[in-house]
């Protein structure tokens with residue numbers, strides 16, 4: 001827990017302090033885009049052409065934002081083209097580290113650093129920033145391309161199609177407005193809503209997001225009664241952005257973040273849908289419940305001072321979705 005200030009690591013609480021006790025997420029600072037030919041994207045500078053073997057993702061298997069990027073890497077068959085390093089699930093005084101004693105951790109195989117902050121410093125020695133995952137790293141220029149997951153998934157969705165030949169499109173032109181509308185509801189109400197509830201420091205700061213989390217889940221349950229997926233009859237980015245929070249909900253957010261009005265398994269359609277997302281080929285391999293529970297319950301002493309990992313609910317991820325076969329993107 002901490003941040004870089006002018007290149008120096010300062011420790012502090014995981015949730016930034018605010019005067020009203022509410023949790024406020026910092027904006028991501030690296031916003032360049034990989035494009036097919038290296039032309040600049042919607043933000044940042046150009047020079048990041050899609051090439052096999054050039055880019056690297058630093059992720060935590062616990063983190064729902066980093067998880068999005070792993071999902072798109074799998075769906076878009078980018079595994080042979082974009083390498084990945086996995087940090088240790090415990091985020092303590094040093095922030096994310098490359099300790100390798102936990103299963104599936106890798107160390108930093110590109111730069112050989114011990115702490116993720118050193119990756120940020122390799123790009124910008126005087127950086128003032130939070131040190132977050134995911135980080136999309138360019139091995140050719142030794143620069144960070146992006147640390148904003150919502151933009152990284154858009155790059156992975158299309159920039160490498162010429163490299164992989166995989167043209168599945170999870171952000172199709174015809175559905176963009178609808179996808180954006182769903183994202184605008186699901187991001188604040190669910191993805192970030194659980195954090196706003198969990199990291200609230202006053203009852204009032206908790207009450208509002210906690211209610212919004214369940215209003216959003218109710219809204220999703222209702223929507224899934226009318227269309228198979230959140231933005232219509234095909235799987236889109238909107239579903240995958242929701243998925244990473246849904247996968248973690250009953251194990252962690254329900255208890256650790258006090259989002260306990262209902263569980264996902266209590267919502268018939270949402271639970272059916274969540275299992276379908278989980279069972280989509282390539283996805284289960286990106287979900288690591290050991291990293292998830294170890295990270296959350298052990299990294300937030302303000303919320304769980306004993307660091308005890310609760311026994312957890314029994315969840316059967318294997319039953320197939322009622323109502324038909326899976327639709328391709």
Ligand SMILES: N[C@@H](CCC(=O)N[C@@H](CS)C(=O)NCC(=O)O)C(=O)O
Nearest residue numbers: 028063064065131132133147148149
């Ligand atoms: N906007 C970022 C948020 C990423 C983020 O907050 N990641 C968390 C892990 S789940 C993190 O690395 N936190 C480190 C910290 O708060 O110091 C994104 O979506 O990429």
